[in-house]
Amino acid sequence: MKIALQYCQITVSDVDESLGFYRDALGLEPHKDIGAGRSRWATLGSPAQPDLEYVLSVPHAGRSEADGDALGGLLANGVLPMIVFSTDDLDTAFERVQSYGAEVLQEPIDRPWGVRDSAFRDPSGNTVRIQQPIHA
Numbered sequence: 001m002k003i004a005l006q007y008c009q010i011t012v013s014d015v016d017e018s019l020g021f022y023r024d025a026l027g028l029e030p031h032k033d034i035g036a037g038r039s040r041w042a043t044l045g046s047p048a049q050p051d052l053e054y055v056l057s058v059p060h061a062g063r064s065e066a067d068g069d070a071l072g073g074l075l076a077n078g079v080l081p082m083i084v085f086s087t088d089d090l091d092t093a094f095e096r097v098q099s100y101g102a103e104v105l106q107e108p109i110d111r112p113w114g115v116r117d118s119a120f121r122d123p124s125g126n127t128v129r130i131q132q133p134i135h136a
Contacts, residue, residue: 007043008054010083011075012124015040018056021123025100026085026093028054035061038068054083075124082119082127090132094118097130110134 012018015033019042022028028044031053035041041057059075060068074080087093090108097120098104105119105127115131122128 005052010054010056011059011071011080012056015042015056017123025097025102078125080126082129084129087130087132090116093130
């Protein structure tokens with residue numbers, strides 16, 4: 001039996017602004033752009049993982065009013081789960097995201113658990129980490 005992650009949901013406050021960030025700063029490729037307004041969502045992917053799509057949607061997309069309001073509150077407070085990407089060239093990835101204008105939370109640093117790590121906020125306030133394995 002094969003089991004694999006197919007979609008990674010990223011809740012955002014503005015799909016257009018977030019598409020720009022994930023496309024231009026992180027280099028993901030746009031796939032789908034569906035719906036409008038509070039029902040809009042878009043997907044992006046990476047050739048490195050062709051079977052995985054990142055779904056960008058606003059809090060109310062596909063949710064009840066109460067659930068959308070609750071999720072929107074969590075997004076506004078910056079407490080939704082972080083997104084962690086891996087790369088084979090953290091310094092270049094960091095420079096690209098920083099030059100895009102993203103808020104830097106942490107410059108690249110070596111961690112004792114074997115990764116070089118950095119962190120940013122996306123335009124909606126989500127924490128985005130980019131890591132590179134440290135090879136001894």
